[in-house]
Amino acid sequence: MTHGGEPLEEASFAVAGSPAASDRPRWILFIGLAVGIVVVDQLVKAWIAAAGGFAVGRPVEMVGDFVRITVSHNQGALFGLFQGSALLFAIVSVAVLGIIVWYHGHAGRSVLVSLALGLLLGGAVGNLLDRLRLGYVVDFVDAGIGSWRWYTFNVADAAISCAILLLIVLALRPDRREHA
Numbered sequence: 001m002t003h004g005g006e007p008l009e010e011a012s013f014a015v016a017g018s019p020a021a022s023d024r025p026r027w028i029l030f031i032g033l034a035v036g037i038v039v040v041d042q043l044v045k046a047w048i049a050a051a052g053g054f055a056v057g058r059p060v061e062m063v064g065d066f067v068r069i070t071v072s073h074n075q076g077a078l079f080g081l082f083q084g085s086a087l088l089f090a091i092v093s094v095a096v097l098g099i100i101v102w103y104h105g106h107a108g109r110s111v112l113v114s115l116a117l118g119l120l121l122g123g124a125v126g127n128l129l130d131r132l133r134l135g136y137v138v139d140f141v142d143a144g145i146g147s148w149r150w151y152t153f154n155v156a157d158a159a160i161s162c163a164i165l166l167l168i169v170l171a172l173r174p175d176r177r178e179h180a
Contacts, residue, residue: 116167
């Protein structure tokens with residue numbers, strides 16, 4: 001039985017002006033992932049701060065020279081860009097958090113979009129907590145070979161970077177967003 005071209009079962013659950021259940025965003029995945037990222041990020045940063053062997057600027061080898069823990073206090077943005085702008089980035093971060101949540105609410109039910117935005121939200125909140133509490137972000141993962149090093153980063157930065165890569169893939173391959 002159909003109603004306006006739709007099966008009657010689907011039409012009976014749709015509310016005028018609201019998306020059908022299959023079009024609603026995956027809030028539990030989105031929020032759960034964001035909370036998980038924040039918790040892991042803050043716990044690892046607390047462990048780094050409490051451990052006696054990690055002084056600011058002094059590398060400690062973890063996986064040979066390839067991965068070291070080198071604590072730094074980042075007063076800029078992702079990868080240490082725009083140093084000395086922690087307050088500005090704290091303000092911008094609050095606006096970005098609102099945009100991420102709003103976009104997720106309008107993005108539909110794609111698992112990949114929810115994953116990307118959950119990673120992005122968790123990373124943004126993790127670094128925002130540092131900026132508000134300390135006036136800087138604690139970075140500590142130092143990867144590279146010899147003098148060829150990547151920027152020092154943290155769990156929140158890694159989540160943001162993964163989210164950006166996933167969003168780029170989704171933008172370049174919209175078919176991935178629709179089938180997820």
